[in-house]
Amino acid sequence: MRATVIKGDKTQFPFQKAEGPMARQGDEQSNEVLTPPYPIIELLQMKEYSTILQQCVDAYKQNICGFGVSLRYREDETKDKETPEMKAEWERVQELIKYWNFDEAFKDVFTKAIEHREYCGNGYIEIIRDGKGVSVGGENVDPKYIKVTRLTEPVEVSYYRGGKQFKRQKRFRRYQQDINGKTVWFKEFGDPRIMDITNGKFEEGIPIDRQANEILHFKIGDGAYGIPRWIAQMIHMYGARKAEELNYRYFYQGRHIPAAIIVSNGQLTEESRAALEEYAKSVEGVENSHKFLLLEVEGEDESPDEDKKKKSNVELKSLAEILQQDALFLEYDDKSRQKLQSSFRLPDIYVGRSKDFNRATAEMAMEITEQQVFIPERESLEFVINNKLFVEHGFKYVDAYFNSPDISNPDDKARLLEVFNSIGAIAPNDVRQDVGKLLGRELENFKDELANIPPSLRQQVSQILMQKSANESIIGILKDLRDVLEDVRHEKN
Incomplete structure (x- = not known):
């Protein structure tokens, strides 16, 4: 052998x-x-x-x-x-x-x-x-x-x-x-x-x-x-492309299957060996895939008795099943896609x-x-x-x-807003942008200072503002009284 x-x-x-x-x-x-x-x-x-x-x-x-x-x-x-x-x-x-x-x-x-x-x-x-x-x-x-x-x-x-x-x-x-x-x-x-x-x-x-x-x-x-x-993924990007081309060629020339040729009790002639070598060199590239090959075999048994002489046997074994296990590189193509996505x-x-x-x-x-x-x-x-x-x-x-x-999930946001609103923790201006998105236009905030204050604090803040306003009024009155007293003093002098 x-x-x-x-x-x-x-x-x-x-x-x-x-x-x-x-x-x-x-x-x-x-x-x-x-x-x-x-x-x-x-x-x-x-x-x-x-x-x-x-x-x-x-x-x-x-x-x-x-x-x-x-x-x-x-x-x-x-x-x-x-x-x-x-x-x-x-x-x-x-x-x-x-x-x-x-x-x-x-x-x-x-x-x-x-x-x-x-x-x-x-x-x-x-x-x-x-x-x-x-x-x-x-x-x-x-x-x-x-x-x-x-x-x-x-x-x-x-x-x-x-x-x-x-x-x-x-x-x-x-x-x-x-x-x-x-x-x-x-x-x-x-x-x-x-x-x-x-x-x-x-x-x-x-x-x-x-x-x-x-x-x-x-x-x-x-x-x-x-x-x-993605530069490291370039090789299998080309490979995936060639797999796609091979798939196309498979459907275009589907009857031509790859095969193994097994010779029993014989040997290839020099012409067949040269043809096989030439075929192996030419199969690179999808444009040369799925070709027929004709081989000639010489018997090795030299017995003069033709009845006892062993017959040469040539077996053609299909290799298409090897390709079909991966459905013509579909798994390879999917792995290539995953690698490229991982780069990004x-x-x-x-x-x-x-x-x-x-x-x-x-x-x-x-x-x-x-x-x-x-x-x-x-x-x-x-x-x-x-x-x-x-x-x-x-x-x-x-x-x-x-x-x-x-x-963000609008349903989750709506539930949270409902909870916050129930405890008076949201001011009107806090939700103006969200309301604007629902209406499809931009809404400006309310200019009233109270619009920036949650309802639960509004009464307390109002009292503070009123007290501040009252204090400012008292201060204004005292300043006016001071000015009057200063004028009276200057007149006496």
């Missing part, structure tokens, strides 16, 4: 990580433009191969920025009533957000940046300044055209926190955009130097029309380029799979995901907006923030 192992050629992965930490492009050594660790175009195209990646990214961008932007006063500035200065600043921030981009909403600019970041690890927003040099607008930049440089030499930068100015040394990067052979340079947001848009050099006296705009870079990781959070830390309900959820488990999954994933992401973006983008405007009272979904 002789056994021979026949195998195909080694499979080449679609694309590999760049060698070295960051390879430098040969044509741009003067500006030290860095090559991305992974091809950006390939990363952006992965949504066309994966059956779950797009749902995960959509869940991120919708739940981080998709519910809109609102304003609020800073906590340490709300001890007193709203002043005209605070109201004027509120209107300035509203106007800035309203006119940030004339083609899409403020939230959509950041939503698209989040989308790019989740697909390829990098999201870019071009910041536009007005004649006074403050940021007034932003445009999304396609990441597949952007290259990043090494860090430049440190420069002194001013930071403003809590009305105070701080000076620090910081190193910045430059960004090269190359579209159809036309190169445009950008500087990193916050770089105080003037840069030439045509060559990326920092120089004085550059005309305004040649001064480079700034790029606000959102990335995953600490490198020059971001790396998508998303439960099934966020990607349109709610088979195993009931109301209680769905609410718990949403609450945990909101706390562990989306709230930290919103807070990071809000810090950039309020402490980088808007800090040049000198806002002291107002912050912008991204709205979050209301994941």
Whole structure:
């Protein structure tokens, strides 16, 4: 008996990580433009191969920025009533957000940046300044055209926190955009130097029309380029795609089954062996699966008696049952989906799979995901907006923030409100926002001071206010009497 192992050629992965930490492009050594660790175009195209990646990214961008932007006063500035200065600043921030981009909403600019970041690890927003040099607008930049440089030499930068100015040394990067052979340079947001848009050099006296705009870079990781959070799942993302293609081929060529050929009392001819080796090398790829193979066998028994001579036997054994145990990789595809979702830390309900959820488990999954994933992401973006983008405007009272979904159970809230109301622990203004949501419009609080006081304390507070008012009246009378006595004394003198 002789056994021979026949195998195909080694499979080449679609694309590999760049060698070295960051390879430098040969044509741009003067500006030290860095090559991305992974091809950006390939990363952006992965949504066309994966059956779950797009749902995960959509869940991120919708739940981080998709519910809109609102304003609020800073906590340490709300001890007193709203002043005209605070109201004027509120209107300035509203106007800035309203006119940030004339083609899409403020939230959509950041939503698209989040989308790019989740697909390829990098999201870019071009910041536009007005004649006074403050940021007034932003445009999304396609990441597949952007290259990043090494860090430049440190420069002194001013930071403003809590009305105070701080000076620090910081190193910045430059960004090269190359579209159809036309190169445009950008500087990193916050770089105080003037840069030439045509060559990326920092120089004085550059005309305004040649001064480079700034790029606000959102990335995953600490490198020059971001790396998508799902990069470790790429191999089985390709595998799941190939499994889908194999399933399609199986239905298209269902009568052609894989098989094992068992030869008894014989051996393959050299022509058959060569054909088998060629077949094994050609079966890689779904386009070559499920083919027929014709083999010729030579008998090994050389007995001259034809009656005693053993007959050669060739057995064809189907191997299709091996594939059917996994229903043509359905389990593999499901495990691949679970791994990719775990990279985003998303439960099934966020990607349109709610088979195993009931109301209680769905609410718990949403609450945990909101706390562990989306709230930290919103807070990071809000810090950039309020402490980088808007800090040049000198806002002291107002912050912008991204709205979050209301994941509370209205039935539970109604029962709690009923209990609190029965003991007189709720003031009318405490429920104005909830009532507004039910009516579908925003309701302002009642201006009466008693509307902020629960009914159980209202009588006691009323007595205190009346006593305070009486005391103020007595004090006023005593002051008037003092003034009269002072006038009488002056007249006598």
